Amino acid sequence: MKTLTLPISNEAILDLHKGDPVALSGVMMLGRDTVHKWLYETFVRQTRQPQDDDLEVYEAIKPLLNGGAIYHCGPVVAGLDTKDYRFVAAGPTTSIREEPYQADVMRYFNVKAVIGKGGMGPKTLQGCQDAPGVYLHAIGGAASLIAQTVVKVLGVHKLSFGVPEAMWVIEVKDFPAVVTMDAHGQSQHAVIEQQSKAEFERLLAVPF
Amino acid sequence: MRDLTESLIELIRRTSTDLSPDVQQSLEQARDREERGSAAQSALITILDNVELSRKNSTPICQDTGTPIFYVRYPEGWSTRRLREQIRSAIAAATKKSYLRPNAVDSLTDKNSGNNLGDDAFPTIHFEEVEGDELTVELMLKGGGCENVGAQYSLPNSQLGAGRDLSGVRKVVLDAVQRAQGQGCAPGILGVSIGGDRGSSYYASKEVLFRPLADENANPDLAKLEQRLTDESNQLGIGPMGFGGKTTVLATKITGRHRLPASFFVSVSYMCWAHRHRKLTVRGEEVSYE
Ligand code: SF4
Numbered sequence: 023m024k025t026l027t028l029p030i031s032n033e034a035i036l037d038l039h040k041g042d043p044v045a046l047s048g049v050m051m052l053g054r055d056t057v058h059k060w061l062y063e064t065f066v067r068q069t070r071q072p073q074d075d076d077l078e079v080y081e082a083i084k085p086l087l088n089g090g091a092i093y094h095c096g097p098v099v100a101g102l103d104t105k106d107y108r109f110v111a112a113g114p115t116t117s118i119r120e121e122p123y124q125a126d127v128m129r130y131f132n133v134k135a136v137i138g139k140g141g142m143g144p145k146t147l148q149g150c151q152d153a154p155g156v157y158l159h160a161i162g163g164a165a166s167l168i169a170q171t172v173v174k175v176l177g178v179h180k181l182s183f184g185v186p187e188a189m190w191v192i193e194v195k196d197f198p199a200v201v202t203m204d205a206h207g208q209s210q211h212a213v214i215e216q217q218s219k220a221e222f223e224r225l226l227a228v229p230f
Numbered sequence: 231m232r233d234l235t236e237s238l239i240e241l242i243r244r245t246s247t248d249l250s251p252d253v254q255q256s257l258e259q260a261r262d263r264e265e266r267g268s269a270a271q272s273a274l275i276t277i278l279d280n281v282e283l284s285r286k287n288s289t290p291i292c293q294d295t296g297t298p299i300f301y302v303r304y305p306e307g308w309s310t311r312r313l314r315e316q317i318r319s320a321i322a323a324a325t326k327k328s329y330l331r332p333n334a335v336d337s338l339t340d341k342n343s344g345n346n347l348g349d350d351a352f353p354t355i356h357f358e359e360v361e362g363d364e365l366t367v368e369l370m371l372k373g374g375g376c377e378n379v380g381a382q383y384s385l386p387n388s389q390l391g392a393g394r395d396l397s398g399v400r401k402v403v404l405d406a407v408q409r410a411q412g413q414g415c416a417p418g419i420l421g422v423s424i425g426g427d428r429g430s431s432y433y434a435s436k437e438v439l440f441r442p443l444a445d446e447n448a449n450p451d452l453a454k455l456e457q458r459l460t461d462e463s464n465q466l467g468i469g470p471m472g473f474g475g476k477t478t479v480l481a482t483k484i485t486g487r488h489r490l491p492a493s494f495f496v497s498v499s500y501m502c503w504a505h506r507h508r509k510l511t512v513r514g515e516e517v518s519y520e
Contacts, residue, residue: 041269043269043272056340095293096293096294096331097293097331098289098290098293098295098328098330098331099328100328110289110290110293110328111284111289111290111291111292111293111328111331112293113292113293113294115294115374115375116374116375116378116413118413139375139412139413139415139471140375140411140412140413140471140472141411141412141472159471159473161273161276161277161280161471162292162375162412162415162471162502163277163280163291163292163373163415163502163503163504164276164277164279164280164292165280165284165289165290165291165292165293165294166280166283166284166287166289166290166291167276167279167280167283168280169289169293170283183340183342184332184335184340184341184342184344185331185332185342185344186293186331186332186333186342187342198276200269200473202473210473210474211411211412211472213474214411214412214467214468214469214472214473214474215411217467217474218408218411218466218467218468219408221465221466221467222404222405222408222466225404225462225465225466226390226391226401226404230396230397230400
């Protein structure tokens with residue numbers, strides 16, 4: 023098990039390889055579908071004018087993402103009434119939906135770790151090489167367990183996106199994950215996909 | 231008419247936080263089958279630790295508490311209008327108690343309603359009047375990640391060489407599993423429906439997931455195909471979370487529907503390992519859960 027502390031250095035990233043289990047600690051941000059579309063259109067591509075508190079939020083999250091981690095997760099949060107937020111359940115969501123945006127977001131904000139489930143495609147693998155960064159696979163559905171690694175909810179941006187889509191800022195201790203895509207161009211997902219495809223072709227040819 | 235709201239909140243709590251024994255057992259068997267120290271085994275160990283923790287703390291097994299799908303079977307004399315109201319208020323209350331995540335998003339405005347109440351289909355409620363004096367409510371929480379990897383095929387499918395028979399069904403189901411990879415939080419449970427129209431076919435593929443994991447299909451041909459599809463899916467080597475390994479699918483459940491001569495649909499509902507389903511029974515004054 024390798025331990026990683028946020029913000030993460032390039033040296034630490036280059037030391038990680040596909041298959042390494044890691045325990046991650048420090049401050050990170052949650053972001054999924056709405057956030058990635060918003061980041062990409064408003065700041066990376068600038069096809070949309072900043073509105074409301076967009077620029078303020080941008081300034082707040084920039085230092086967090088620089089050397090930081092973005093977690094694909096829509097949590098269950100208690101204390102919404104009192105703003106005394108507590109994560110009750112916080113497993114990863116499917117990452118591949120962010121494939122159109124992820125690599126650009128990584129390069130633009132210098133994101134070092136993307137955390138989610140299910141893996142990502144060739145664009146993000148390239149992003150991992152460029153940043154350099156890694157994709158960390160958390161255990162899908164292990165929501166209560168992962169929530170216990172959240173020591174503190176530090177705040178939230180864009181709660182107007184809805185609880186699952188907002189940018190929650192959390193401090194984690196020993197968040198468990200596995201490197202499945204590294205900065206050296208290796209992807210466990212590409213390997214498994216290829217192997218299972220070959221096996222599938224073989225099964226197709228088996229008579230009923 | 232009796233107010234079931236409190237019992238329904240309890241049904242939701244149990245469904246979201248207390249995984250049923252048949253699914254847990256199947257996951258334990260999978261854990262023991264995987265190679266010692268492999269990523270596959272460690273994923274299953276984490277999953278099972280999480281199951282225990284959720285049960286102990288009454289917290290959701292998974293943060294995606296999905297689409298709540300209810301099947302209500304009621305004896306004569308109950309008002310479905312009032313039952314619907316009670317289910318809806320139980321859903322809102324359970325969301326407040328953090329048993330559920332607010333999941334109902336208006337597709338046009340992107341607004342999350344905040345209380346899990348959307349239009350008439352959110353939560354989804356099916357009513358059926360039955361004989362006798364027992365009322366049952368079955369609930370399934372169907373997560374989005376696994377819902378997204380579900381698939382529907384129209385046979386024949388020349389690309390896969392799948393004709394309108396069980397051999398063709400086998401090919402398209404394996405195709406769906408192969409395409410899903412680990413995205414639906416493998417190991418999954420496959421709900422397969424053969425026939426129907428597009429809509430009824432998908433419904434049936436979810437309904438069949440209420441069957442206990444270990445039961446055998448009454449139709450011997452389907453029983454054989456269920457076993458074969460589970461075995462062959464596991465040969466694909468996708469494994470828990472798509473890490474690679476021996477367990478990709480825990481079980482397969484198949485059902486059939488009448489179809490039009492022109493149509494032959496095969497629908498696959500992929501249920502993630504977090505197969506949350508529970509049942510509430512009301513007999514006179516007595517309420518029980520299973
Ligand atoms: S697919 Fe299932 S286990 Fe995975 S995140 Fe969705 S609801 Fe949770």
